[in-house]
Amino acid sequence: MKLLFTLAVLSLVAIAMANAGRTATRYDNFKVYKVFIKNRLQLEEFKKIHHQIPVHFLNEIAGPGRSYDIVVAPGHQRAIEKLFDFLEIVFETVIEDLQKVLDMSAYSSGSDMDWDTYHELDVIYDWIDQQCDKHDFLDCDVIGHSHEGRAIKSVKLSKKGGNKAVFIEGNIHAMEWISSATVTYILNQLINSDDSKMQELSEKYDWIFVPMVNPDGFVYTHEVERLWRKNRRPSGYTNSSGDCYGIDMNRNFDYHWGGAGWNIDEPCDHWFGGDEPNTEVEIVALQKFVSSFDDGYIRSYMAFHAYGQYILLPYGHSNTEFPPNYDQMMRIAEAFADSAVEPYGSKFTYGASGLLNYVVSGAAKDWAYGEKKIPFTCTVELRDKGTYGFFLPSNQITEVGVEVTEGLKALIDKAEDEGIFD
Structure with a gap:
């Protein structure tokens, strides 16, 4: 199609x-x-x-x-x-x-993990395994497997009991390499940084990471097609080119699924949201993992994407309907934007995604807010504003990590002040 x-x-x-x-x-x-x-x-x-x-x-x-x-x-x-x-x-x-x-934006094959270049899936996963082996405050697991059988790994950082948690996920869209690069940068800062504020955050809160939601699509962008967005499950449809592959997994969550969005019902398009919600094993695994924690434990859910420099809040399915605590979420997002701009001048715009970006249904942040009742959820759209777009050069990875980390520090502090972690 x-x-x-x-x-x-x-x-x-x-x-x-x-x-x-x-x-x-x-x-x-x-x-x-x-x-x-x-x-x-x-x-x-x-x-x-x-x-x-x-x-x-x-x-x-x-x-x-x-x-x-x-x-x-x-x-x-x-x-x-x-x-x-x-x-x-x-x-x-x-x-x-x-x-x-x-x-x-070339990636480094078979190298040690760093944030000066992009890496293949095996390098990222090897680094995660190494961190899990070194630190007893990390609880690492495989929460499920992709359509092609690749592991979907999680890392939970918890240094003391009774903490509330922040949940961070990355690379649900395959081509957005800066997403998993930034998510692992943040994780590394929480584990290994000497920065006193990051160590305070690692003591005061639990942190749960799923750095790679879409391993099949990510590998496909490295090996075959850099512009690929979806996962790699055959959709069951064909066109003149043959079988059609992939579902846009950030259109597949069961919250106002299928209500709005560009070409979400075109089975061979980049944004096809599936024939029904929750069709993708990766999404089902992610939802089960989130749901495995006690109600009220996860207080913030953040999904990292590219690009545009936005903090997108619920809701995505409407540009006239807003969450009951929308004003509170706006103050928290403002704190992120005010701090993220300081290192390099990167300006983040914040507000409801249906209002700022486009109306679309079935996204992770809306499911986390609407179904799981997590009081602060957002999609962070990383650099840039369109010069390089999805193809951000690797020499900007560390800068992105730095500015997002500064924004995250302020976001958590403001969320604490606003009672999100009560």
Whole structure:
């Protein structure tokens, strides 16, 4: 269906390369355009462009008055620019050669864990195992397995009884490498940092991490297709390119599932939310793990994503309905933004996701708030605001970690002041 056709064409024109036994799609001279849609007429034409010219949409299409990023192969760039000029749609090229940017974001294979480069799943998991072996205050487990049988690992940090907990999850979307990099950075700071504030937070609260919710998709982005978003379960549908794979797992939670969202009902699109909620073994495992703790123990649930520099609060399914303690959550999110900006000037916008970003149903933060009654939940959309987007160079990982850690310190302090941990 609509966007898998796009992926199929991109795959046909992309160049295959051998890389340590893997075959990876390349994007030499592919451009990333930022397209500015000013009104509904332009929006309707923009939605239809893939019927004329092969493009890869990188963002959900929400409405006019927004910008959207698309990837276009070299042979179609002149045509797309002419079409935009004809439609009087303003655009700019934000990436001239996507492959060069991807090379800047290259990962290190078989190396020790650090936060100067991106790492493959085995390196991340080996580091987690090493930390668990070294520290008796860590309780590590496999909470379930992915469709392809890979472990979904958890780490619980608890230094004393009676603490309330913060829950952090990462990389539910495969292509968002900065997510798991940041989540593991925070975990490392809580375990190993000499920073007195981080050690205070590690003593005063319990911390629960699931750094890699989508291991199958993550491995696929390393070995085959860097632009992949979903998990890797066959959806049961086909199109002209063959079988369709994957469910957007952040559209699959059973809270207002299927009510709103761009192409969540198109089985071959990037944002397909499944035929019904809770179809994905990864999501079921995550929900069972969260539900295994006593009610009232987890007081904050934070999901890390890319990109846009947002603190997105409930709800996602509506832009007119807000949680009862929305004003309280806004004050907590403001504390994060005020502190995160200090190290490098990165400005985070905060508010309900349905209001700030786009209306979409079935997200983790809404399930955690609406079903599990966790009083502060959010999605943290990390760097940047669209220069590199999903392809943030690895030399920014540590900076992202630093600014998010500063924001997190202030967020927890404010949440404590607001009574979230009572």
